Amino acid sequence: MIAWINRKNRGWYLLAYLLLALLVFWSVFPIYWMLVTSVKTQAEMYSKTAVLWPTVATLRNYDEVLFRSAFARALGNSLTVALVVTPCAVVISALCAYALTRLRFKGRRLIARVLVGSYLVPGAITFIATYVLFARFGLVNSLIGLMVAQTAGFIPFGTWMLVGYFRSLPVELEEAAMVDGANRWIVLWRIVVPLALPAVVVVAIYSFTSSWNDFLLPLVLLQRREVITAPPALTYFTVLDVTYWGPIMASSVLMAVPPLLLYLFAQRWVISGWTVGAVKS
DSSP, rough: HHHHHHTTHHHHHHHHHHHHHHHHHHHHHHHHHHHHHHTTOOHHHHHOOOOOOOSSSHHHHHHHHHSSSTHHHHHHHHHHHHHHHHHHHHHHHHHHHHHHHHHOTTHHHHHHHHHHHHHHSOOGGHHHHHHHHHTTOTTTTTTTHHHHHHHHHHHHHHHHHHHHHHHHSOHHHHHHHHHHTTOHHHHHIIIIITTTHHHHHHHHHHHHHHHOOHHHHHHHHHHOOTTTHHHHGGGGETTTTTEHHHHHHHHHHHHHHHHHHHHTTTHHHHHHHTTTHHHHH
């Protein structure tokens, strides 16, 4: 029967593979164009005909970005912020998720609903209030202020991601550990979090990539070049009506490297973390 279906639907299989090939091309070609453009010369970049492969590759654009502009410092600021925000978001999300799934206290459902509501509210709506609040506390033009704002924004997603995973873990393991003398803190960090590693990795990668690629919030809170992060710093390569595409593409390639490495090394945990709860036992 299966062989008959495959034989009858061979045309549909070919159509499906053709659509997949088009989808792969649609996804990969912009990355290829970014890489190729970053090593083109000015003549090839502004040629009247599209140059799919440079005749002579050059690293001049990368030299401009790393050694002749303020973008290298912006990359360092982005890395600093992302490396601080990621563990803070993971730790606070784990604490919130464990409290919502294992503890029974008054107002637990209200807190859960507030978290869901805050996650559904578009971040752009809160920019004015965030700026006014941070200005009163002297956190504008400060990387610490940006870290606090980003961490607060990532906690709702991280909490609900971990809530779904914590609920799938057997409570008996925690009860056995507590009978042996472990407290809640030890149970959380030595039993629950290691068992929920796929979801923890997903929250960490989401926090890192969101912080690394965030454009609007740093644009609102940071105005000085000394503290600006990489995404807003891309505007440095646009002067009046002139856009320097070579440095922009080189900067984009550099910005794409850290998230790409994270996904490559943590791929299997990300897949299992995203699919948790898909099958109910």
